[in-house]
Amino acid sequence: MSHLNSSHIHQLADMFRLLGDPSRLRLVIALCGGALPATAAAEAAGLSPQLASHHLRLLKAARLVRGIRRGRQIYYDVADDHVRHMLADMAEHVAEPHREDIALDDHLEPTA
Numbered sequence: 001m002s003h004l005n006s007s008h009i010h011q012l013a014d015m016f017r018l019l020g021d022p023s024r025l026r027l028v029i030a031l032c033g034g035a036l037p038a039t040a041a042a043e044a045a046g047l048s049p050q051l052a053s054h055h056l057r058l059l060k061a062a063r064l065v066r067g068i069r070r071g072r073q074i075y076y077d078v079a080d081d082h083v084r085h086m087l088a089d090m091a092e093h094v095a096e097p098h099r100e101d102i103a104l105d106d107h108l109e110p111t112a
Helices: 007-020 023-031 038-045 049-061 082-097 099-107
Strands: 065-070 073-078
Touching: 007 023, 023 038, 023 049, 023 065, 023 073, 023 082, 038 049, 038 073, 049 065, 073 082
Parallel strands: none
Antiparallel strands: 065 073
């Protein structure tokens, strides 16, 4: 990652800031399962359609999601597999036990 210049660092920071909002994160996670119309994405994330639309515009501007027109409706999807894999990796990281927890478990004596 040494090839990242200052502009890239700022773009990454902006992306992580956007994903730091639980509502936006829920939207992107919902879209990891495939393209959804804005109303379905809003429902999956537990948001009003208006708030979801606002968040989707911000996420689209940051290239985290993309809009796909199908007839009269716009479907939203994760922008690419980089975003999908990054979220999957971070979710796996959060779910795994901390190293300190593993070390502590190794030193605990069994209870009878």
